[in-house]
Amino acid sequence: MTIIQQILFIIALATVSWLIAKRVKLIQRTIRLGKPENRTDHPQERLSIMLRVAFGQKKMMTNWTVGIMHFIIYVGFLIINIEVLEIILDGIFGTHRLFAPYLGAVYPFLINVFEVLAVGVLTVCVVFLCRRYLTRVGRFQPERHREMGRWPRLDATLILTLEILLMIAFLTWNASDSVLRERGVEHYAQASTGDFFVSQFLKPLFTNWDTTALIVYERFAWWFHILGILAFGLYVTYSKHLHIVLAFPNTYFSDLKPKGEMNNMPDITKEVQLALGVAQADPNEAPAEIGRFGAKDVFDLSWKSLMDAYSCTECGRCTAACPANITGKKLSPRKIMMDTRDRLEDIGRNMQAHNGTFEDDNKTLLNDYILVEEINACTTCQACVQECPVNINPLEIILQLRRYKVMEEAQAPAAWNAMFSNVENNMAPWKFSPGDRFNWADQVNQ
Numbered sequence: 331m332t333i334i335q336q337i338l339f340i341i342a343l344a345t346v347s348w349l350i351a352k353r354v355k356l357i358q359r360t361i362r363l364g365k366p367e368n369r370t371d372h373p374q375e376r377l378s379i380m381l382r383v384a385f386g387q388k389k390m391m392t393n394w395t396v397g398i399m400h401f402i403i404y405v406g407f408l409i410i411n412i413e414v415l416e417i418i419l420d421g422i423f424g425t426h427r428l429f430a431p432y433l434g435a436v437y438p439f440l441i442n443v444f445e446v447l448a449v450g451v452l453t454v455c456v457v458f459l460c461r462r463y464l465t466r467v468g469r470f471q472p473e474r475h476r477e478m479g480r481w482p483r484l485d486a487t488l489i490l491t492l493e494i495l496l497m498i499a500f501l502t503w504n505a506s507d508s509v510l511r512e513r514g515v516e517h518y519a520q521a522s523t524g525d526f527f528v529s530q531f532l533k534p535l536f537t538n539w540d541t542t543a544l545i546v547y548e549r550f551a552w553w554f555h556i557l558g559i560l561a562f563g564l565y566v567t568y569s570k571h572l573h574i575v576l577a578f579p580n581t582y583f584s585d586l587k588p589k590g591e592m593n594n595m596p597d598i599t600k601e602v603q604l605a606l607g608v609a610q611a612d613p614n615e616a617p618a619e620i621g622r623f624g625a626k627d628v629f630d631l632s633w634k635s636l637m638d639a640y641s642c643t644e645c646g647r648c649t650a651a652c653p654a655n656i657t658g659k660k661l662s663p664r665k666i667m668m669d670t671r672d673r674l675e676d677i678g679r680n681m682q683a684h685n686g687t688f689e690d691d692n693k694t695l696l697n698d699y700i701l702v703e704e705i706n707a708c709t710t711c712q713a714c715v716q717e718c719p720v721n722i723n724p725l726e727i728i729l730q731l732r733r734y735k736v737m738e739e740a741q742a743p744a745a746w747n748a749m750f751s752n753v754e755n756n757m758a759p760w761k762f763s764p765g766d767r768f769n770w771a772d773q774v775n776q
């Protein structure tokens with residue numbers, strides 16, 4: 331490798347690392363805009379959930395075929411990238427297959443494993459593209475789901491295509507490198523690794539090439555592979571593929587409450603308990619400062635809901651299970667998460683443009699991104715929470731927005747108001763007085 335290539339490589343690596351670090355910092359800052367919430371209790375239980383759901387892909391395995399295909403991409407991505415470490419060191423120091431002399435016979439074994447995984451990843455990416463564009467899996471189609479417009483489709487297609495190209499570059503790079511090694515070309519011959527498991531079958535593609543053309547292709551494949559991976563690393567921070575990283579903390583900080591238990595408002599609960607005489611007021615306690623009820627914008631949501639938004643894979647499993655969506659209502663839990671992330675992204679850009687401070691843009695998550703019609707269609711059935719492969723809770727955001735609409739703006743549908751009034755007066759959603767509640771039993775005895 332020439333010194334010019336080394337310098338170019340170091341510049342590319344430093345630039346991408348700086349851009350990624352800048353982007354990560356901005357994402358962290360926007361997540362921290364959320365309200366505090368303690369999710370550090372029961373660390374062992376949390377670790378176990380993370381290992382099962384994120385590492386073990388437990389929820390993906392409800393559909394074995396798709397689950398295994400996703401697992402191949404995930405394992406392939408994690409393991410093949412060990413090779414990236416060697417490529418980066420080769421790029422910096424101008425070496426060729428730096429680890430080969432140190433690892434001995436283990437080295438070809440490792441590359442063989444990477445190559446088999448590369449074929450697996452390549453095949454699965456092709457199948458996933460076919461599922462989107464040929465068999466047209468329902469939950470990805472924009473005709474049925476308006477949130478799956480141009481950008482989400484392009485995002486998924488770009489990543490799948492890039493992964494296919496990266497795997498092709500990896501395999502053909504190994505094949506052209508093998509031929510150069512066989513010819514004893516200086517720089518390549520220093521690593522005596524022999525042929526590799528898959529790329530040996532690609533060698534006939536290159537055996538008739540003259541050495542100069544072969545070196546040009548080998549360099550092209552090497553640069554394409556590493557620049558593609560660096561670009562992938564940066565692109566991921568702007569895309570739904572951020573879940574590759576965030577799935578782990580997001581599952582660790584999962585909601586540990588029993589399913590169906592909603593977050594109430596402790597201060598209001600206390601007020602009610604005092605009013606009913608089931609709790610005693612502490613005379614030394616300072617009166618609670620009650621802020622806004624529910625959420626109008628992302629600032630009113632907890633940091634975990636904001637992390638949920640960045641962790642969403644846009645898979646649509648929540649929407650496919652949502653009874654409101656299935657019956658044609660405007661609500662889509664996937665859209666709730668995508669809208670929340672869009673709002674966070676707009677706020678992040680706003681902060682960048684104003685030296686790190688958010689300047690009011692006269693927009694709010696509720697109304698400008700998510701409509702009242704959407705949140706009011708939710709039955710709170712929890713199907714979306716149950717289905718999500720990375721333990722996201724779209725219902726929590728819906729409930730907070732709805733709580734704001736009802737409690738701050740007193741704008742609930744008329745039928746709900748009647749129900750609220752019954753709960754208040756009759757201690758049940760029905761219009762009967764509590765004293766009449768067992769009248770039906772009298773009639774049974776007659």
Ligand code: SF4
Nearest residue numbers: 652708709711712714
């Ligand atoms: S809780 Fe609401 S959003 Fe979630 S699946 Fe049920 S109806 Fe849909």
Ligand code: SF4
Nearest residue numbers: 642643645646648718
């Ligand atoms: S919330 Fe979960 S289930 Fe719904 S689209 Fe996002 S990742 Fe998929």
